[in-house]
Amino acid sequence: MNSEGELSQEVTVAKGGSEEIASRRSSKNCSSGPPTKWFLFAGACLLALAVASPVLVIAMSPFLGGDGTWAHLRETVLGLYIRNSVLLAVGSGLGAGVIGLGTAWTVTMYQFPGRRILEWLLLLPLAMPTYLIAYAYTDFLDFSGPVQELFRSITGLEAGDYWFPEIRSLGGAIFLFSFVLYPYVYLLCRASFLEQSVCMLDASRTMGQSRRESFRRVAIPLARPALAAGIALVAMESLADYGAVDYFAVDTFTTGIYRTWFGLGSPVAAAQLSAGLLGVIVLVVILERLSRGKKRFFHTTNRRQCLPRWKLSMVKQVVAFFLCAVPVLIGFLIPVGILIEAASGAGFFPSLVDSLEWAWHSVVLATGASVLAVLFALLLSYNVRLTPNPVSRTASRIASLGYAIPGSVIAVGVLLILGWADRTGSALFSHSFFLSGTLAALFFAYITRFLTLSIGTMESGLTRISPSLDQAGRTLGSGPLSILRRIHFPMLRASTLAALLLVFVEVLKELPATLIIRPFNFDTLAVHIYQQASDERFAESAAPALMIILVGLAPVLILSRMMASSRPDRVDSAESGS
Amino acid sequence: MKLKTIFIPTLLLSALVLEAAEVNLYTARHYPGDDELYEAFEEQTGIEVNVVDGKGDALLERIKAEGENSPADVFMTVDAGRLWAAEQAGVFAPVESEVLIASIPAEFRDPENLWFGVTKRARAIFYAKDRVDPEELSTYQALTGPEWEDRILIRSSSNVYNQSLLGMMIAEQGSEEAQDWAAGMVENFARKPQSNDTGQIRAVAAGLGDVAIANHYYFARLMLSDDPEDQEVVEKVAIFFPNQGEGEGGTHVNISGAGLVKGAPHPEEAILFLEFLASPEAQAILAQGNAEFPVNPEAEVPEVLESFEFVEDKTPASEIGANNPESIRIFDRVGWR
Numbered sequence: 001m002n003s004e005g006e007l008s009q010e011v012t013v014a015k016g017g018s019e020e021i022a023s024r025r026s027s028k029n030c031s032s033g034p035p036t037k038w039f040l041f042a043g044a045c046l047l048a049l050a051v052a053s054p055v056l057v058i059a060m061s062p063f064l065g066g067d068g069t070w071a072h073l074r075e076t077v078l079g080l081y082i083r084n085s086v087l088l089a090v091g092s093g094l095g096a097g098v099i100g101l102g103t104a105w106t107v108t109m110y111q112f113p114g115r116r117i118l119e120w121l122l123l124l125p126l127a128m129p130t131y132l133i134a135y136a137y138t139d140f141l142d143f144s145g146p147v148q149e150l151f152r153s154i155t156g157l158e159a160g161d162y163w164f165p166e167i168r169s170l171g172g173a174i175f176l177f178s179f180v181l182y183p184y185v186y187l188l189c190r191a192s193f194l195e196q197s198v199c200m201l202d203a204s205r206t207m208g209q210s211r212r213e214s215f216r217r218v219a220i221p222l223a224r225p226a227l228a229a230g231i232a233l234v235a236m237e238s239l240a241d242y243g244a245v246d247y248f249a250v251d252t253f254t255t256g257i258y259r260t261w262f263g264l265g266s267p268v269a270a271a272q273l274s275a276g277l278l279g280v281i282v283l284v285v286i287l288e289r290l291s292r293g294k295k296r297f298f299h300t301t302n303r304r305q306c307l308p309r310w311k312l313s314m315v316k317q318v319v320a321f322f323l324c325a326v327p328v329l330i331g332f333l334i335p336v337g338i339l340i341e342a343a344s345g346a347g348f349f350p351s352l353v354d355s356l357e358w359a360w361h362s363v364v365l366a367t368g369a370s371v372l373a374v375l376f377a378l379l380l381s382y383n384v385r386l387t388p389n390p391v392s393r394t395a396s397r398i399a400s401l402g403y404a405i406p407g408s409v410i411a412v413g414v415l416l417i418l419g420w421a422d423r424t425g426s427a428l429f430s431h432s433f434f435l436s437g438t439l440a441a442l443f444f445a446y447i448t449r450f451l452t453l454s455i456g457t458m459e460s461g462l463t464r465i466s467p468s469l470d471q472a473g474r475t476l477g478s479g480p481l482s483i484l485r486r487i488h489f490p491m492l493r494a495s496t497l498a499a500l501l502l503v504f505v506e507v508l509k510e511l512p513a514t515l516i517i518r519p520f521n522f523d524t525l526a527v528h529i530y531q532q533a534s535d536e537r538f539a540e541s542a543a544p545a546l547m548i549i550l551v552g553l554a555p556v557l558i559l560s561r562m563m564a565s566s567r568p569d570r571v572d573s574a575e576s577g578s
Numbered sequence: 579m580k581l582k583t584i585f586i587p588t589l590l591l592s593a594l595v596l597e598a599a600e601v602n603l604y605t606a607r608h609y610p611g612d613d614e615l616y617e618a619f620e621e622q623t624g625i626e627v628n629v630v631d632g633k634g635d636a637l638l639e640r641i642k643a644e645g646e647n648s649p650a651d652v653f654m655t656v657d658a659g660r661l662w663a664a665e666q667a668g669v670f671a672p673v674e675s676e677v678l679i680a681s682i683p684a685e686f687r688d689p690e691n692l693w694f695g696v697t698k699r700a701r702a703i704f705y706a707k708d709r710v711d712p713e714e715l716s717t718y719q720a721l722t723g724p725e726w727e728d729r730i731l732i733r734s735s736s737n738v739y740n741q742s743l744l745g746m747m748i749a750e751q752g753s754e755e756a757q758d759w760a761a762g763m764v765e766n767f768a769r770k771p772q773s774n775d776t777g778q779i780r781a782v783a784a785g786l787g788d789v790a791i792a793n794h795y796y797f798a799r800l801m802l803s804d805d806p807e808d809q810e811v812v813e814k815v816a817i818f819f820p821n822q823g824e825g826e827g828g829t830h831v832n833i834s835g836a837g838l839v840k841g842a843p844h845p846e847e848a849i850l851f852l853e854f855l856a857s858p859e860a861q862a863i864l865a866q867g868n869a870e871f872p873v874n875p876e877a878e879v880p881e882v883l884e885s886f887e888f889v890e891d892k893t894p895a896s897e898i899g900a901n902n903p904e905s906i907r908i909f910d911r912v913g914w915r
Binding site for chain 1: 602608609626629631632633635636637638639640641644645646647648649663690734736739741770771772773774775776777781783784785786796805807898900903905906910911915
């Protein structure tokens with residue numbers, strides 16, 4: 001069973017996949033029993049519509065007519081929203097791209113002390129919510145924080161007499177997002193290097209290319225789809241962020257939507273802004289597709305090549321170490337240190353019972369949502385494999401719309417739909433019928449927001465399974481479901497686990513939707529952090545903040561173990577010493 | 579699957595509307611004393627308080643979307659603007675209660691008894707003792723003078739407290755003058771609006787600017803803190819209540835308030851809860867917990883606030899709230915982010 005490469009590739013195409021391939025393959029073998037296939041097709045289409053409905057409800061509302069607010073926005077702040085959002089997405093995408101690509105290459109190809117630890121440490125910022133890193137660094141770098149205090153006490157200068165980079169700014173946001181979101185790029189690029197480059201790089205070296213040329217002419221082009229997918233993920237994450245940009249006073253589409261909707265009291269104009277944001281997202285997706293180019297890369301061989309890592313001179317080893325240690329420091333260790341310091345300084349620790357309850361709620365939500373997300377993703381992507389027509393593919397894309405939409409917008413979409421469903425339900429059954437404000441409402445919002453992560457993962461896992469296996473199964477008389485269960489599912493284990501973990505971590509960190517639609521007396525870790533921080537009690541929020549990171553670490557560690565073992569046969573001759 | 583055994587009962591439980599003695603509260607308050615308050619109510623009446631807290635405007639959207647099925651009995655906000663918005667959305671039902679009318683002065687409740695103020699918060703001026711003579715300070719309006727260039731600190735206009743402050747000015751002086759004031763303030767900003775109210779006060783102490791506008795209780799919190807850093811801030815900064823002169827209106831006061839949600843599943847419990855909120859006992863807990871001023875004149879004022887005496891602006895909260903969208907448009911126009 002070819003499970004080694006699975007994780008690495010599953011992430012390679014985390015956004016969408018090579019439908020073309022799937023279609024070509026399956027069009028040859030549509031001998032499946034029509035009933036199952038069409039059930040699946042209908043189910044997938046309905047599911048996609050349901051998942052996308054909160055986004056669609058919001059996106060439709062511009063057609064309800066305007067109230068003059070749009071003209072006001074266009075004259076005053078719209079330009080600012082567009083400029084900041086685009087700069088934030090592009091800046092964070094590029095920053096994370098450089099960091100992710102550079103560290104992935106260094107860890108994969110070079111031998112230096114500490115490499116093995118850094119390989120998985122580099123994933124840790126995944127467990128750090130963006131709003132937390134924003135709180136922590138503001139506390140640290142603000143004029144009243146320890147860094148500037150120290151600076152003032154050394155130089156004797158007063159505040160305002162010297163220039164200090166302002167952390168609460170667009171630049172600050174781009175800087176922090178780059179350092180906390182780069183693991184997406186790292187994860188994908190590293191997988192791609194491990195998977196694809198080895199033989200090619202071997203060849204390139206045999207042909208006398210220098211290391212730098214190998215990197216530029218072989219590794220980068222091969223990693224391009226992974227790099228593009230990673231950057232697109234980062235760009236969309238930063239577009240959807242509310243907590244950090246709000247705290248940094250950077251006006252983006254997200255903060256604009258919130259302000260227009262609730263402050264100006266204009267849901268219509270807010271929906272128009274959301275539609276604008278959707279436009280930006282579509283642009284990101286198109287750019288990502290374009291940058292992948294027309295090339296398709298396939299594995300031509302399963303031959304595992306033992307490629308010893310390049311040795312480095314002493315100085316370069318130190319450089320490589322720092323290159324990989326700095327992102328971990330900035331994206332994880334320093335903010336955790338700040339939080340620990342703040343928590344102990346406050347002398348405030350919530351009672352263990354309370355914290356365990358919040359953590360339990362967080363874990364229940366994250367687990368439930370990730371299981372659902374994987375099941376739904378399986379349904380959607382398996383449908384694309386069995387019924388490879390444009391409708392199936394569109395269904396998968398539509399179900400992925402929610403990723404870059406701010407959680408608060410999705411939450412309101414969910415509330416509108418469930419409110420309508422509740423009213424209809426009550427009318428039909430003449431009995432109080434209630435979905436709003438239940439856990440079901442929360443799961444609905446999470447699925448809408450994060451399904452794309454699991455779809456991308458499962459889709460690419462499926463497309464890599466050779467159709468000849470399906471054909472063999474059919475020849476032996478198995479139906480599509482039995483093939484799924486007996487052939488595909490065992491081969492998809494790594495993809496499934498990766499999809500589960502990615503969604504788990506995201507839901508754990510999710511704040512705005514949870515805050516709006518959670519049931520009574522149901523606080524999660526993220527909610528509790530928000531309550532303290534929004535009430536200007538940063539120190540009191542530090543203890544639950546540490547806990548959310550702790551809970552998020554477990555899946556991240558599993559993920560990194562999976563990566564590490566994805567090529568168990570790799571021989572690291574030089575490694576025994578380190 | 580094992581997960582099923584956990585999830586299905588949880589889903590069912592939260593979906594069922596249980597018939598026990600309880601009251602469902604959607605609240606924008608999340609201050610330390612609030613839990614104590616709910617416990618005191620349960621102890622007194624045996625009615626359990628179920629809570630969802632979050633941003634006021636988002637909770638209001640939730641009530642609206644849930645419609646007549648909403649489980650909410652009481653909706654509580656931290657700002658008059660949101661009370662007004664809820665009233666406009668037809669979310670509140672009137673409450674006939676002698677107790678409430680007797681306990682809460684008329685300016686802090688809705689004329690039609692749709693909502694009731696619970697606590698008051700003053701939006702005051704804070705100044706650096708070593709760089710500003712309190713004699714120089716007078717009104718909010720005077721802060722737009724040229725002598726204050728590059729010296730004023732205040733947070734973003736996305737914050738409801740600023741929206742309500744400008745809403746009050748619109749009510750008193752009209753949109754044009756209010757816009758001139760906002761534009762004048764922007765001219766005098768020491769930095770781009772950012773951070774929160776406590777952040778403005780700390781910035782004054784650190785010398786980033788000389789005066790700040792913030793809610794009084796954030797300063798009271800610093801006064802009560804044991805942290806030497808906070809004490810240092812209190813040493814360097816003092817509070818000033820503006821617009822105290824004849825004909826100047828008074829210091830802007832915002833309210834935290836609550837109302838009965840229309841179609842509430844537990845209306846009787848909800849009214850009991852509202853009456854409890856207005857009682858001297860609950861008022862003391864509320865005020866103590868967050869160093870706010872109680873609305874009930876009979877309730878005990880927290881010790882830390884005893885030195886804070888000032889004339890309050892009497893513009894009704896409902897008018898301030900009605901000006902909220904106009905406030906934001908003005909902020910957008912003058913570039914107060």
